[in-house]
């Protein structure tokens with residue numbers, strides 16, 4: 043459990059490392075960021091750190107990952123997060139010097155983040171297979187119809203390689219891992235589907251994308267204007283332009299999770315089942331249920347304790363009952379036959 047708690051901070055550690063490195067680099071006046079000396083130590087260092095993290099996951103969680111599985115996850119994770127951050131740092135340095143090619147770096151950072159995430163999902167074994175018939179599909183369409191939302195398709199994701207028990211809601215589609223029947227009761231599955239349909243209904247994906255574009259565009263404009271006036275505070279500024287947009291996007295993502303939970307609970311009218319479904323999800327995928335408020339600032343999903351408390355408030359469910367339900371949950375299940 044200690045390891046899993048530490049593991050939740052991986053993203054924060056990478057973010058602060060890149061932002062800190064970028065600020066320190068500024069003290070090294072005149073050295074451009076578009077150089078191997080800026081890029082190489084971080085890419086190698088963070089890549090190696092991820093290899094160690096994934097190897098430890100494999101041992102602690104009893105997964106069966108080959109060295110190639112570990113290397114490809116570490117590589118694509120590096121490409122999907124720290125590399126785009128380094129590109130943003132390089133881009134904003136150019137923008138601060140009044141060079142418009144900085145904008146090219148920022149746009150490319152978005153593309154690399156997107157491509158890296160697609161390949162990371164693939165390396166993790168997340169594959170979306172459309173289901174054309176069956177109970178999952180019927181239930182998903184029934185839930186969507188009753189929530190007055192149009193969905194185009196329902197997908198099944200193999201839970202295979204890792205702790206992937208999860209559900210996804212994207213642009214007019216919902217997806218659930220193939221092991222749902224093993225872990226969820228039917229009312230719990232309906233709640234999980236309603237949560238994903240709520241993401242679709244409220245267009246959370248699109249809103250997040252638009253906010254990211256708006257944030258980085260405004261920052262670019264502001265930095266262009268500031269370029270000549272802020273010599274002294276540049277290291278601090280370089281640190282903030284990397285950390286602040288990520289924090290804002292994570293905050294929005296957590297807000298959307300609460301929003302989808304709220305919508306799903308008012309649809310099912312059954313807070314107890316909702317909390318049970320979430321307990322199962324967090325437990326099966328070995329995610330610790332508690333975390334500090336500080337760590338949560340850098341996470342895309344709220345902790346289970348906060349989500350359950352929010353659901354209880356919406357569903358007029360007693361806090362004591364929630365505490366009872368969460369008692370003893372923080373014990374990870376060790377996978378037995380992964381791959």
Ligand SMILES: [Zn+2]
Nearest residue numbers: 237241299302
């Ligand atoms: Zn969600």
